[in-house]
Amino acid sequence: MNDVNAGRIELPSLSAVWVREWIVFRYFWHTRTFGAIVEPVIMLLAFGFGFGKLVSHVDGIPYIQFVGTGVVATTVLFSATFTAMFDGLYKRRYQRVYDAMLAAPVDVSEIVTGETLFKGVRAGAYGTAPLLVAFCFGLPPEPAMLLVPFIGALTGIGFAALGMLFATLSDTFDGLSYVISGVITPLFLIAGTFFPLDRMPEWLRVLAWFNPLYHCVQLVRDCAFGLHPAADLIHIGALVLFAVIAWWVAVRRTAVRLID
């Protein structure tokens, strides 16, 4: 038997959590992938074509390419937050798999860390789909775009942690509609995805700075249309800070809900 260390996040525990997630993904990859990719792509096409008729360019960028790069962040947000939130509630409350896992030498911090990393990285992979669609609409490929999956994963880790945190707030799936409508929808709209924020009122721009999704949108656009090293480092810093805080609170809250 491998050595077990109390009070530490250990690789064997994380890898067991990852294997479990991977097995579940193997069963459900088609539904998960369909949901995660098709919805943002429809959004991209609807806004790109519909709204694109009214607005041809934003900041010198064809509107469909503006939205195409912005929707990367939406894909990451939806994929990471929703799967973490519904999965977390299902596993805690209905299937009670967390109870079974915690009877093994695995701590709450290891479950939250493992699931958050897995779902975050997967969300980063899904996030590349709108970009591929945007290529079809004339978005020129840039070497810096290779960074997009990493930006997506970093953002996804934070939002997966946020999703796990949300899962602790309700004991029913209905109860989650408060966070969906009250938190996720505003985050998604005030991120500069569909319209540029620099023409919005001052207070909205300040608010957007506290929206992690805004930093993701900016980074992805900079990868596509030209990097701004100083500003981009700040965006990365904001995403790292968000991920760390969301993870920390998610671990604490999940422990409160799982350990009597």
Add this chain to the structure above:
Amino acid sequence: MHGVVKRFGQLTAVNGLDLEVRAGACYGLLGPNGAGKSTAMRILTGQAIADAGEASVLGFELPGESKLARARMGICPQESNLDVDLCVRDVLEVFARLYRVPAAERPAAVERALAVAGLHSRALDKAAKLSGGMQRRLLIGRALIHRPELVLLDEPTVGLDPQVRQELWSLIISLREQGATVLMSTHYIEEAQRLADRVAIMSAGRVVAEGTPAELIRAYAGREVLEVHGSLTEIRDLQARALADGLPTRQSGPALTYLHADEANGQLPEGARRAATLEDVFVRLTGDYVE
């Protein structure tokens, strides 16, 4: 466990619990629903943290060293918490990893657990498709995948057919023969009497009596009991008289059972004598708390 207390808001689930299980024993926790058996088990796995008292498992202090203890124990919970979306083999594969079975030993461990559960032919079926009895066997197979030194079984046979129950009993006996320590909670008296070499009777969150089944029967019910059947009014009258005479009795539906019947000379009414059982002890000790 010494003086362990666990409260949930207003409710005190475990109230000064003292429990000591020797290595290699099969220990039965017997008590009515709500006596605190499951909470005691959750404290042992570190999934509930005691408000007061001390607890240690396999030499590890709880809750601080719980993770080390959990690596060496397996638990079969009362209610299924299987990963029902996964197939049987994947359930075992995942838990072999969670329990740190080394990679080289993992395939053999999964096969062994499949054999314990008797589910070789269902290995590729989703756990959700298994019958209740099969799911319980899978839970036990899962609990044993890492050859634990201590096995916690929380009401292992509740709600199962008699023949499945018999199978599980054989399984528990074979576990003991392989040297594992077993702590089993149950509210089936027969189960405790057959399997456990020591029994603690729990009521309202504490142990009210402890010993081998034979010791408990002798101490709390005597060698023989006397059963008198009658109408509810007759039974009530008899019970009142017995109380006045200081005779220990217990009521069981339309009958009154006089305990220690072999020691009470001449004062007893007509009735059927039979050997005392653990059930007599159980009802006597826990009946006060049950309406």
